[in-house]
Amino acid sequence: MSRVWLVVPMVIIGVLYAALLHFMTMPVFNNILVHCIIFGAAFGIINFVAAYLFFKRLDKLKELNNQLSSSLIMDKLTGLFNRRAFDNDIKNVGHDGRYSLIFLDIDNFRDFNHFGHDIGDDVLRKVGQTIKNCVRATDRVYRYGGEEIVLLLMDCDKKNASKMAEKIRSEISGIDNQPYPQITVSLGVSSFPDDGLYIQDVILASDKALLKAKQSGKNCAISC
Structure with a gap:
């Protein structure tokens, strides 16, 4: 005053x-x-x-x-793009070039949350950062929901996408997560036009491949 x-x-x-x-x-x-x-x-x-x-x-x-x-369009926790960004980006995916999708899910994620949600959040951040270190500058990485992450790889055929998926799986399994359990992921790979002529078909194929990876014992990457 x-x-x-x-x-x-x-x-x-x-x-x-x-x-x-x-x-x-x-x-x-x-x-x-x-x-x-x-x-x-x-x-x-x-x-x-x-x-x-x-x-x-x-x-x-x-x-x-x-x-x-x-x-x-960004996920605050992981620094990855979010589901909204993914839904917007797939609208612009054309039919005049190759692209691949990788669906990734963190194995036994609930086990980490048993130690506290902050531990689960830390696992998500570590996985997100590891993926970003593995991909190309032109690749897009999204937190699809929960512990599920999606990669959109433009100008990438299934063979190279499978190599990328295996590289990511290997790098994540090598993360030092002591004193908590080892972090592993399961991945499903699909490509256009091999697994569908429309983006929704390619998404469905990648999701089915991820389910097979889970059913095959987890910590693996499977292509359609």
Whole structure:
């Protein structure tokens, strides 16, 4: 509250300063041309300041908008893209090139949650980071839901996708997760056009391959 009262003496000081400056400088600058130059310069400065503040505010709004857009398609826990991003991306998948899908599920994930949900969250983060370290810059990795992760590999046939799946499985199984159980994953691989002419068919094929991997004892990668 005391800071509010500072405005009164500051205004008084400002008025006195302006009055003193006026009486000291008017004899020197009592010229119409000089006044026009001064007012023109002042007008230009005011416009510059107004424009600067406007664009600064605009840049801040753009940054906030970009952050909001990113938050809508990113999974905060793992740093991977989320299900919303996957649903949007598959709408743009064409039929003029090869692509593959890898469905991945963390084996016995409930066992980790028995030690506490923070331990389960840590496992998800470790798996997500390991996958990102394995894939190409053009690949997209999504947290599909729960402990299930999906990879969309553009310009990648089934043979190379299977190699990628095995590499990911091996890297994840080698994660140091002491003193908790070893982390393993099961993976299902499918490709276009081998396993379907439409993206939904390729998704279904990858999901079925993942189910086979689970039924085959887990910690393995199976192609359709």
